[in-house]
Amino acid sequence: MTRTTPPRHDATKQDEGLPYFDHPSGGWGSLKGVAKIFGDVRKDSEAFRILYELNKPKGVMCSSCAWAKPANPHAAEFCENGAKSVLWELDQRRVGADFFAEHTVAELKTWPDHDLEAAGRLTEPMRYDAANDRYQPVGWDEAFTAIGAILKAMDPKEAVFYASGHAGLEASYLYALFARAMGHQNLPQSSNMCHETTSVNLKSFIGTPVGTCTLEDFDHCDAIFFFGQNTGTNSPRFLHTLKAAVKRGCRIVTFNPLRERGLIEFVDPQNLGQMTFGKATRISEQYYQLRPGGDIAVLAGMMKCVLAAEDAAPGSVLDRDFIDTHTTGFAETESAVRAARWEEIERHSGLTRAMIEEAAEVYLSAKNVIGIYGMGMTQHVNGWLNLGMYCNLLMMRGNIGRLGAGISPVRGHSNVQGQRTVGIGEKSAHMPAEKLRELFGIEAPKEDGMNAVMAFEALLEGRVKALISLGGNLVRAMPDRERIEAAYPQLDLSVSIATKLNRSHLAPGKAAYILPCLGRADADMQANGRQATSMEDTFSHIYGSIGAATPPSPHLRSETAIVAGLAKATLPANDRLDWDGWTADYGKVRDLIAETFPDDFADFNARLHQPGGFYRGNPARERTWKTESGKAVFTPPETLSALGQAPEGEREMTLITLRSNDQFNTTIYGYSDRLRGLEGDRMIVLIHPQEMARLGLVEGAKVALSCAVQDGVKRRIDDLRVTGYDLPMGCIAGYYPELNPLVPLGYHEKNSKTPAYKGTPVIVEP
Template identity: 75%
Template sequence: MTTPPDQPRHTAVDQDPDTPYDKNASGGWGSLEGVSRIFGKSESSTRALDILRLQNKPGGVMCTSCAWAKPAKPHPFEFCENGAKATLWELDTRSADPDFFAAHTLSELRELHDHDLEKSGRLTHPLRYDPASDRYLPVSWDEAIADIGARLKAIDPREAVFYSSGHAGLEASYLYALFARAMGHQNLPQSSNMCHETTSVNLQTFLGTPVGTCVLEDFDHCDAIFFFGQNTGSNSPRFLHTLKDAVERGCKIVTFNPVRERGLVEFVDPQNPVQMTVGKPTEISDHYYQVRPGGDVAVLAGLMKCVLEAEDAAPGTVLDHDFIAAETTGFEETATAVRAAGWDEIERHSGLTRAMIEQAAAVYLSADNVIGIYGMGLTQHVNGWLNLGMLCNLLLMRGNVGRLGAGISPVRGHSNVQGQRTVGIGEKSSHMPADKLREMFGIDPPEEEGLNAVHACEALLEGKVRAMIQLGGNLVRALPDRERMEAAWPDLDLTVYIATKPNRTHLTPGKVAYLLPCLGRTDEDIQASGQQAVSMEDSLSHIYGSIGRARPHSRELKSETAIVAAIAKATLPPNPRLKWDEWVGNYDLIRDLIAETFPDKFADFNDRLFEPGGFYRGNPARERNWQTESGKAQFTPPTTLSALGEEPQGERVMTLVTLRSNDQFNTTIYGFSDRLRGLEGSRDILLINLDEMARLGLSEGQKVALRCAIDDGRERRVEGLTVTGYDLPPGCVAGYYPELNPLIPLSYHEKNSQTPAYKGTPVEIVA
């Protein structure tokens, strides 16, 4: 395939036909087939159908997968392909019980693929690791809890780390955050540290809020949506219904992403019989630009130059001068820096032509109301802060924040990852007000800032962490520098893993290690006062109640709330105001505590728990109440035109982008079909475009290794990757997360939030 010398091969609209891709629209029959493939392997079809029928509806189970909003008027089936996979995966009738662990040493289990390990079934009994036999052996709950409490009591609180994934509801999360602070530390890393922490830290600086400003209603009134680095088709498919409705009423969508993701190309609504049979797919993106990894800063600088040029041509008619003057600071410095950026450099860093960027800018300039959407393609860079700052700049120039139909909206991955931070899980005192904790519980919370995920790992490597408690998740597998982490983990004095299924992290025990089985969100949670509900928050700051309806897999299972409270009770000195047993008996009491601690967000929490569409906890930036240092929204001058920390040097050095497949959620691998990218089978692949393949002397199907090209004195390498031609921009390669995590140094991260740079690490291809 030849390329005209005056135009990049990767145009705004054309898929390279010589490399794999799915020729079908996202959604449609392919989505139904994806669900049926997992459903056909499930032995829990009757209860699964009942749960899926009510999933994401008031009084039903809130999906354990993505955090996209649940509408007040739900579709007949308000779940997507990946949401159904997550539910069926949790409803597994197979058992990883004591007999399973008696039959397998941990060394043997490490030989299994991650998919097969989790497919072994639901955990059924509390287990303790026995080093002599290299096996997990059954232990009573009382013995496990007492020993964990005694060991936590014996250490300096600052030597303990309490990690959480996005699985646990607000109730368990609140108690977990309270427990840590009552113990005397704020070492509360969370799964957001690996994905959207760039948002939590930097959006607070720019707009005075750690979360996006949009609500579902905004998508009914926007004229244009600009997408950056987000794969809606696989990571939040229910969002496609919202996009389809917006497109069909005339909204324009412009997408910037190194990979052509089918969900942002075209969509067939599986719930629309006409479209499923004789109708045409809905084309989602009007323009799709395959930007170079790290090139978003340059793209946004180009878009801003176009806006400034339009203002120069028609003064007073393009910029929102009143908004800029009254509500923002830093505009002049930012405009000066953008004007100084040359088009040659913008084109070089972005990989797009000036004409392409001007084409996208024309859409922005023609729209009254614009929403900026982004995913981890924007946040997982060394200069992710500037990616985000530049997107805020573009929106602020025309007042597209803080009014109906406009705003900025990160699309979160895990269903309650945002909500956990809202109720206190985080390393800063600002995440849980110390004055309230003193008043309510008579404790003296620590003032010293705690550890996020990267800092906790650094402390572990330095021997400063002795205990690691994990409320869900697969942390070792999700971390960068994984080989170093796996080598260091056994030095921990205590590891406690609270989980529904075995995963790779559980095979890396500390000197004393417990594996504690918990209820899933789909399971009935019966406590002293009867059936309990839990709650979670979506990406758009709405709160929902969730009621499990499946019979628990084992009588030995305890809720996450009960396990957290039991360990806290066994660890902390008696305090009549810490009523762990009462709280576990009735989760309404925990929600009352949340409302008392955060009254501006959770007033009348219990009364609003099952409000259709969730209840909105509010966002000051949406009201143009800028809770920033200056009291205004902050423009950010660009200091570079690249989000990369290090530009690739050398002819075989490329920028690595890690991806999740269509058969995957975070580190959970449901299968080996990446249907929406036209890829099937092995996950040990290296994607590269055909021109780059020829330039480097590589051939389709060749086995190669990747090595990290950052010189810090450590060798990082992944072997056995199969070269696969794919439609990507020049200068980059792509492969799957978490398989390629060992290539990313722990120290290579976004500078303000320490989010690992999974979307922009320099690597060298070794033939």
């Protein structure tokens, strides 16, 4: 199916007559967004104080994104979405025994997701009573004893311990230890749904599961390329760094199907002069709306341009010394790229050759280049090759492993990267068995466990009997939502450690518990006094966080205390597993982390509150390649599309799912997608007006979407409203998690099993 209308590449001009935000990102709009959530949930001086101390040494580390916390912070070192996340957790509304006495689970299932969380903070542990379809209060000791009895009675491999990116390193380490002491490694994590493509494949290409950059690199780069990352919504504090880079002459090029305002222009909300009389800072010099899955084609085209420049001036373009000394596979990759035809590159990318050559000129003119990416690259069937080609382009000119250059995924959740660092993961390599034997006398399982997709495939097959969730809302976050939600009640046990009510709590297992925990900003008082927790940012820096807010209830326990309580009730007695002592003093847990991972966490407690965090290091940054060959690996392109299944037929399109400006993961703060010019309804389908006309649709018409993947399961969503929008031909967009039922559980990235939320084939039905 050929749709040839190319997108514009003017970085500032918008389509007239279609929705868009006609102001820069940041500015007064951000301040209004913060003010609105402040008015909705919290209006006191304590909230002001916590926001003022947010992301500063010995303050609270934001529970939103994983962007860096600088050593010299701004007066207000938080963004609109960070403020929303913190204030949402500081909510003054309460959900306790009285609330559940008034509402059955059946009734709560009819509530929108936003309203469930907006009911307020959970205040006491609850147990589901199927006889009256309500949650009822239960004591902590009674809950731990009952949960422990069920876990002890089952084969350990029938249990799954999930973790969102909320919990600190201390709770995460104990959780990973608990699972392995119990006898399993079923430790799926929120990374499985977003950046696991990075963790698995980047390690194969350059020997590290994380990005190679640090914040310092942005002071020395000459060009930054963005693929599939929406900074304005997902990590707005990054915009300050980009503004500074642009001001000193750095050139920024963006490839993304949507024209996101944060990467077009920005007004600094902390700069009164720019807010009132100044001009917005233009962020992207060039902005290209490639088709979903077109990243491989674009990168192949840019590589062809680099090779052509080398042919014209031999020895002056490629970094031959780097290629010969530090890499393998270049000859095969060069041959495959040279063989790629421009007609195919244009067809798959949706861009013209001239556009790709224009972008390549920026790359060729820059000495130091940083490659940024987000889930637009990772959530594809061929996401592995997206990353391989990105590494290829950077390595051609030695742009990995030196100051001002590197590859840099921007992680979405505050501690999602850190949890993996301290052992949460399904593989034995994630937590060294010899250390567990030495420290605790534990024989860890040798068999790898299950990641998120594997765990829910097992749930659908009846092979999972217990699901413990340390944060998160898996019913909403996972693909194939309707099938998964229907399977939850067959669990013998479901336990959710949470701050607020969400949809997953409304699909209780045969025994079901909600265990309410402290939020990141809440003061965590234990036997040894106020405790600090810690987390890791997207640049591998570790920070301490000290909560200061009055907890919403005296009955809450910390995530660390809850994990320890569950472990103590489940595992056989072992004098070397000091769950009570670790709960009383988190410094003892940090000492264990340092003993278990000495290369990353030496002198952990001494460095906990170091301004700007302490760097745990990255071998690829030092050009030490922990790959099988001992070198960085060039990857030949075996296809030019990241899609697993291209659209076929007149009514098939590629679906990409989006998060709004009023959202963090599955949490919906409100119904404003301000930065896209969209308000209100989330049950919408965005589509280019030319495609609307081709399909015989009009603005506001109701359509159904059905999944075009043929696997014997019918997936369909009705009553979606058509909205004209500036998108490439051949694709549509809609909101996550509302459209998750259309994505098959088995439709995922080849190596990591990351769901293909950014490239699912669907059929549009009037």
